[in-house]
Amino acid sequence: MAKEKKRRINAVSVPTEILIHIAMILFCALCIVPFILVIIISFTSGESITEKGYSFFPNSWSLESYKYAFEMGYVLWRSYFNSFFITVVGTVASVLVCALYSYSLSRKDFKYRNFFTFFSFFTMLFGGGLVPTFVVTKQLLGLHDSYAAVIIPLMVNPFNFIVMRTFFQTSVPDELIEAAAIDGSGEYNTLFKIVFPVAKPGIATIALLNAIAYWNEWFIPMLYLRNDVKHMPLQHLLVSMQRDVEFLAKNAAMMGAEASKAMQGTSTQALRMVLVVLAVVPIACAYPFFQRYIVAGLTIGSVKG
Amino acid sequence: MKQKKLLALLLSAAMVTTMFAGCGAKEETAAPAADTTTETAEATDDAAETAAPEENKFADHVTLKWYLHGSNVSDDAAVLEKVNEYLNEKINADLQPIWGTWGDFDEGATLAINGGDDVDIYFTCSWSADEYNKYAKQGAWVRLDDPSNNLIDQYGSDVWAALPQVLKDGAVTDGAAGTGVYAVPGFKDFGTQNTWDVNVTLLEELGYTLADVESRDFYSFGDLLAAAKEAKGDDFYPLVIEGAVLERMVTNSIIVNGDTAGVLSYYLDPKDVSNDIGSKVVNKFGTDEYAKFANQVREYYLAGYIDPALANGGTANDTLVAQQNAANYLIGTQSYALGYEYTTSAARGIHVEYVPCTDPYVDKTATQGAMMAISTASKNPERAMAFLNLLNTDPYLMMLLEYGVEGTHYTLDDNGLVVFNDDARATYSPWRNGMGNITLLTPTADEGVDFFTDTFVPYYTNAKAIPAFGYSFVPTSVENELASLANVQAQYALSIDCGSVDPATALPEFLEKLDANGIQTVVDEANAQLDAYFAAN
Incomplete structure (x- = not known):
């Protein structure tokens, strides 16, 4: 109850806030996840890409591409x-x-x-x-x-x-x-x-x-x-x-x-x-x-x- | 109010002028070219009369811009220094190549042509966006054998003598300045031969030999494929195919030049490709051969020999390349180029052999595979022709431009063969077949001393022309039909070619839709043109 009182007047209700947070987190994930995948692929070895395709968990890692x-x-x-x-x-x-x-x-x-x-x-x-x-x-x-x-x-x-x-x-x-x-x-x-x-x-x-x-x-x-x-x-x-x-x-x-x-x-x-x-x-x-x-x-x- | 009207008027005037600016520039640039041609015609008359030495024709120093395709060049300084030194002495000109890459060429070159850019020589061919026949018709290329100013006779007689007849015939097209030659064809691999791509390493593991493939055809591959499937498990698809290529290989048909919808076929005699078996253009999908092929490929598909991803237009190419590179196949389809087995064996780490379905044949599309055209916007078409002549007849210049500087980009081994210096070549590797007469080159150590003389030249010069060699379908009158047929084709063809749908139901449905969209009109028009071609020849 005490917590409830501290909330600002213009605050939205808790369920709405949770919903908005989830939506925003999903939206951020949509923006960030592809980039994380790109970084992971850049460290993936060529064989792994041929065998498994793009993956967050490649079979083997490699610095070969950076070296190249x-x-x-x-x-x-x-x-x-x-x-x-x-x-x-x-x-x-x-x-x-x-x-x-x-x-x-x-x-x-x-x-x-x-x-x-x-x-x-x-x-x-x-x-x-x-x-x-x-x-x-x-x-x-x-x-x-x-x-x-x-x-x-x-x-x-x-x-x-x-x-x-x-x-x-x-x-x-x-x-x-x-x-x-x-x-x-x-x-x-x-x-x-x-x-x-x-x-x-x-x-x-x-x-x-x-x-x-x-x-x-x-x-x-x-x-x-x-x-x-x-x-x-x-x-x-x-x-x-x-x-x-x-x-x-x-x-x-x-x-x-x-x-x-x-x-x-x-x-x-x-x-x-x-x-x-x-x-x-x-x-x-x-x-x-x-x-x-x-x-x-x-x-x-x-x-x- | 008055001001507003004035403003609107001003802006529309500005817009109209900019709209016409594109066309205007082109006319302007075309005009000086015409002037120079008359001048040179006079000049050559003079030359004939007084027998003046050749250098006089090239008294002024010029720079030739040359737009190439498929290059991988980031540092051409060392090469150009030598090239220009040589060209200055020979034709009093500097060369300025524009190294178009695979991805950029189409957009860059068409824009430069349409914008009347000051490029002298363009790469052109039957498959790039600055398509040879289309742009010849549009007036983008200088006619080289123009009776009033025959550049080939004046400046290009050497290259013309060096080219095989079939390439010269293939270069003849119906352009803006009459039927004639509008580009210098490159002497490169111009025969087409469809082959079975065989993973011999796997074949021998299974207890077969190459002879077992050679003695079979598509309809009797069943036991080989079954053995491979059994040995390698469920995830292995022994038949790695490109649907449309497979269909042509099995039915012995070829692409009809000009058929943008991919619905027409022209059948060849597999025993002798130049033999006329009643030349006729047909609806590709309406023949008995096609129905037989479709049933067989369906059987293989159901047996699990073909990867379903190959039957999907979105994934087919990636899957094909990935499976080939990983050597995950027993038999595949491949349009062959001489010496290709060495390249792929090395790249895939297996023993690859190619088993031909027919002898190599020559059609017009293949002879127009890589050409060099002189732009009508060029201010120095004579010099451009002289350069192309030199490039295609002078081994020193060709070696320099294609392989780079000796000692820097490559060295010669004890047999006098080319060994590349990979570091230097990484910044200078133009596309070999897009350069010109590759038979002038010294063979590489991989190819061997006699590659060009004993292998390459005989293979291609002995390739036979198909009966309807000079024919190409001009679809202007049936373009609407072709556009809707292309949609129908895209919907059905690949899945039937790969067996992912049942031909018993899909094929009749497909044929019905083709009929509804006017396939007969297109076939009739194509045949009328074919008959006219044979009547004229």
Whole structure:
């Protein structure tokens, strides 16, 4: 009974809480279990995979795939470095573009805000299609075989603009900007010294979204880098290994003996899982850094009341 | 309001221009190519008159971009340095390969072609997404034997002389610039031969010999399979098959080039593949041979000789590869390539032999297995042709591009055979059959000194062409029927081919559905085209 009294007023009943907990635990398990399986497979020996398939309890363990991965040397480390480089530079650049663009849109005294809102929003509804995009990016803008070819196409994201614009509108009061102006602050000073600190949670959210987008991108590198090892990110290396195997399996009937021969040269399942682990760990480590801002961002609305 | 209208107008204008940008770029790039062809035509006229030395034609230095398939290359610097040194001297050009991989090639290459990218030479063939015949028709490839500007005569006479006639015939297609040759075929294994993949190690354990397989056929394998099943237990499935391949092997039928639904068959004479047994295209599933095959495979399935996972499209491939690699089979199906028994014996750790069902035969699909086409977007089609000519006739260049630098990527042993340096080859192994004329290569130590001269070349040059060799079904008029037939086929064919359903009930049902979806229209159209082909030849 005493316990019952300590419960907060907004607490739900015990059975409901138990239900919610079970649902949440199940949901977390759904997210985590596959990853645990991936880690286990990456330590499983090749024979065990052939005999037993993917299993949480393999017949035999092995470090062979990790050894092989680290012996890949240049290709692996170069792509690892590329992933970091693209993610860091890309995130900084895209957050800057996003903040500048959406801050302008959030200002009611900006004359063309409706036009520019629609201008970016329109691209969310209608894309140019793959071939025209390719022609513009590669032939017209000359973006290929360089880091810029991977960073620039992802730099402008209308969805983030709209999220950020709304965030500026709701969390930065107009009075604050007016007060700054009265105190003699210029536009850039107001933006960087006054608005940005207030909008930190929103910027952190956008930064995380962009970082994940850059880290996970493999399609754009595939189109514009075309296996140029110097600039290729880790995700592309991983996806192309996976796609090689899929392609050969799919075309086995058409290619006959040739496919089986080529199959010998492709990566093993355990090796691909090693790369998955290598690709997931760094970005998983990024979450704690951003987490407190995101939580703050989620609760900020209610604080304002 | 006014502003809004203006805005809408502006945006729709922007959209329309971007939409057309894709097409526009292509036309633009096609135009200079046409200009250069007329120029070179004049240039060659001049050359004929004044007998100018060949170097004059290649006075300006160019870079050739070359899109390849199936590569495993991450470091080509050492090779390219030597290649470019050599090519600079020969044709005043640098080479810039784009090492397409198995997984990326289809998307990358089709996008580059449709986007009018500045790639000079593309890998193309009958099975990749930049399919040779389709893109020839679309105008993506330069016609090489164009009567008004015959690149083969001018720059590629050597490679043309080196190729077997059947490959040259197979390269003829009905393209945008008339019926002719649109790509240089690679001299690689182009014969098709379906074989029984026999686990000889297990066979001998059971007290049989290879001769026991050779003297039997599919309908009399029963006792061998029973013995294996008994010896190895219930979880062992002695017959590891690919349903569609098995069906073709047993009924002696082949794929009809252009049949996207997999419902047509063309029957061969198993004793002599070039013998015309009344050439006709038929509904694959409607023949007596098929019914007989289906009953037999059902019997084997019920006896537990076939893994049920092989009858399921989702698991068939993985199971097949896993069982083969683990040597968990007695008899399997395999489309054969010369020397394949050595590869698989080593990989599976058993003695593998391949017992042929027929002699090797040549059809158009196989001759178009690996080709190099010059893009109409290329600014230097003459130089590209000169490069392909050199690549397919010059052993030094071919060795360099395929095997790498001597001393770095490979060494020669006492017999002058290639021994690979595995470390260096790990970063440079292009796909051999996707390169060109592989008979120029020095054999590897595994293959032996006489591999190409005594084994490879005779095997393939003696392979006979099927009676309807040049025929390929153009299904444009029956595409709707083919699309719905493909659905019906996907529903029934694999399970009947593997025996997981009873043909007594499933086959009539299947045939009825094929009829309802217009199989007869497709068969009639295919036969009309076949008759027209024979009448023309």
